Amino acid sequence: MNVLSVVGARPQFVKAAAVSQQLRGAHDELLVHTGQHYDPELSEVFFEELALPEPAFHLGVGSDSHATQTAEMMLELERIVDDESPDVVLVYGDTNSTLAAALVAAKSSTQLAHVEAGLRSYDWSMPEEVNRRLTDHCSDILFAPGQHAKETLAQEGISENVFVSGDVMYDTLVQISDRLHGTETGLDVPDEYVLATVHRAKNTDDRDRLESIIDAFSQLHVPVVFPAHPRTVTALQEYGLWERATEAARVIDPVTYGQFITLVEDAVCVATDSGGVQKEAFYLDTPCVTLRETTEWIETVDAGWNTLVGAETSEIVDAVRAAVDPPAKPELYGNGNAAARIVEQLERSVR
Numbered sequence: 320m321n322v323l324s325v326v327g328a329r330p331q332f333v334k335a336a337a338v339s340q341q342l343r344g345a346h347d348e349l350l351v352h353t354g355q356h357y358d359p360e361l362s363e364v365f366f367e368e369l370a371l372p373e374p375a376f377h378l379g380v381g382s383d384s385h386a387t388q389t390a391e392m393m394l395e396l397e398r399i400v401d402d403e404s405p406d407v408v409l410v411y412g413d414t415n416s417t418l419a420a421a422l423v424a425a426k427s428s429t430q431l432a433h434v435e436a437g438l439r440s441y442d443w444s445m446p447e448e449v450n451r452r453l454t455d456h457c458s459d460i461l462f463a464p465g466q467h468a469k470e471t472l473a474q475e476g477i478s479e480n481v482f483v484s485g486d487v488m489y490d491t492l493v494q495i496s497d498r499l500h501g502t503e504t505g506l507d508v509p510d511e512y513v514l515a516t517v518h519r520a521k522n523t524d525d526r527d528r529l530e531s532i533i534d535a536f537s538q539l540h541v542p543v544v545f546p547a548h549p550r551t552v553t554a555l556q557e558y559g560l561w562e563r564a565t566e567a568a569r570v571i572d573p574v575t576y577g578q579f580i581t582l583v584e585d586a587v588c589v590a591t592d593s594g595g596v597q598k599e600a601f602y603l604d605t606p607c608v609t610l611r612e613t614t615e616w617i618e619t620v621d622a623g624w625n626t627l628v629g630a631e632t633s634e635i636v637d638a639v640r641a642a643v644d645p646p647a648k649p650e651l652y653g654n655g656n657a658a659a660r661i662v663e664q665l666e667r668s669v670r
Contacts, residue, residue, distance in 0.1 A: 320346040320669055323405035323429075325396065327355030327380075327416030330488070330595040333576065334411045334434060336369035337490035337658035346662075349375040349403060353392050353416040368576050369491065385415060385446055392419035400427050407432050407460070407669045411487075413451035413594075413615075425457040430669055434487060434661060436461035437468030437477075438594075438615035444521065447594075451615070460668050462661050464652045467618055480668060484660045485653020488595060492602055493655040495577055496584075506571065506578060509542045513639055514586035514605075515568060516593050518548035522610060526558045528630035532610055533560055535635035537567035541587060545570045546579065588642045590635065597625055598652070606642035608635060618651045 322342055326335045335350070342348045352366075352374040366373070378395045380388055392415065400408065400423055408424035410417045411434045424431035436455050440448050455461060455477060462484040463469040469483050515536060522528050533555075536543040545568040547555075555561045564570055574582065580599065583589055589600040592610040597619055600607040607625040619625035623646040628634040653660075 320407070320666065321403070321405045322346055322348045322407055322409055322665070323351060323400065323403060324348055324409045325351045325353065325416055325420035326411060327353035327392075328412075328414045329576075330593075331411040331414065331416065332366060332369060332371060333491050333595070334487045336371050337487045337494075338409070338434065338661055339372060340370075341658045341662040343372070348372070349399075349405070351376045351378065351396065351399060351420075353396075353419070354379040354381055355388070355392075355414055355416045369495075389415045389419045392416060393423050396420055396423040397427075400424065400429060405429050407665060409434065409665075410454060411435060413438070413447040413454070415446070415450065417454050418450040421454040421457045430459040431457055432460040432462065432661075432665060432669075433458040434462045434484070435464055436481070437463040437470075437472040439471055440611075440613040440615045442611075442613040445613075446520070447615075460665070462657075462664070464657070465618060482660070482664050484664070485655075485657035486598065487657045487661065488598055489602055489652055490655050490658045492580065492599060495580060496603075498577075506544075506574065506582070508544050508569065508582070508585075511587055512542045512544045512569075512585075513539055514582050514589045514591075515543050515545045516548070516589075516591040516596055517545075517551050517610060519592040519611065520550075522592050522630060523548075523551050523554040525630075526554075526560075529554060529558060530560055530563075531630045531632045532635065533564050533567050535632040535639075536590075537563075538632065538636045539639055543568035543590075544582065544586070546572065546574050546582075548573065588639050590639060601625065601648070601651070604648065606645050608638040608642060610635065622646070622649050622651065624648060 380391050407430045409432045410420045461481045464486040547570050555564050584603040588606045590608045597616050601619045609627050612629045626638045628638045
């Protein structure tokens with residue numbers, strides 16, 4: 320089986336690491352890095368740490384408008400698919416890289432497989448919601464991380480070739496957590512802290528929302544450790560909020576995946592607008608407060624381990640203070656064998 324795997328952003332590197340490891344023993348995989356995340360701290364370092372194979376193709380697309388970025392990816396990906404004739408194009412999640420590869424595959428003779436299918440936030444203002452929905456409806460093979468995602472697809476009329484695989488992000492997390500157990504991050508952080516991440520355009524592109532979030536950090540009862548995404552740093556500086564942010568939190572540079580996982584595990588709470596970090600917090604038994612009004616990982620909210628608060632200062636502060644005694648944790652997204660299930664199903668399904 321010839322597989323063309325397309326990635327472009329940090330969460331996709333984490334997911335692809337698990338599947339690539341399972342694929343490469345018996346199949347031919349070509350990895351395409353679109354360059355959507357092009358900062359070395361958000362890209363190359365993850366390839367090294369996760370032992371991802373060197374990309375066969377690096378498109379170097381970089382940052383631009385959604386339309387321009389997606390179009391440039393499609394032009395390059397179409398050429399690659401035509402030249403390589405893969406049996407299946409494998410995509411992950413909900414980025415512009417995902418959608419670009421999905422549209423190219425859908426208009427070719429190759430099959431399209433989507434890992435993390437069936438997730439919905441029902442917030443059409445999020446580009447990710449558009450990407451994931453269109454990708455699902457283009458896909459020939461869909462891997463849902465849980466039963467809820469499978470049921471969502473059925474409600475939209477997608478019921479054939481849908482498989483509950485579990486979450487491949489958990490596979491990678493289990494592997495790296497075992498390696499990291501008992502090691503130090505090398506970062507100077509307090510004994511008790513809230514870990515914060517903010518990078519969604521809805522928060523970074525709205526000065527009032529970003530200011531409210533920073534104000535909440537300043538009012539919390541424990542220090543905030545804040546690995547700052549380059550987009551967020553730029554926004555804070557442009558809005559004149561940088562000094563206030565550095566007073567409200569310990570702002571640090573982006574960290575490696577291993578460092579970040581250790582930070583999540585040791586935090587008293589996570590405050591984030593990232594979908595992937597919501598899951599990582601859940602897996603590592605750390606309560607999560609989500610700086611959004613919606614989430615595609617609704618099961619974590621239903622389980623009592625995640626609270627949606629948006630960007631209101633008082634709600635963020637109250638939720639973080641309340642996130643000290645979560646209930647018993649259910650198993651939601653498999654047991655760390657999702658990648659093996661995905662490869663086994665691809666072997667059965669790919670024509």
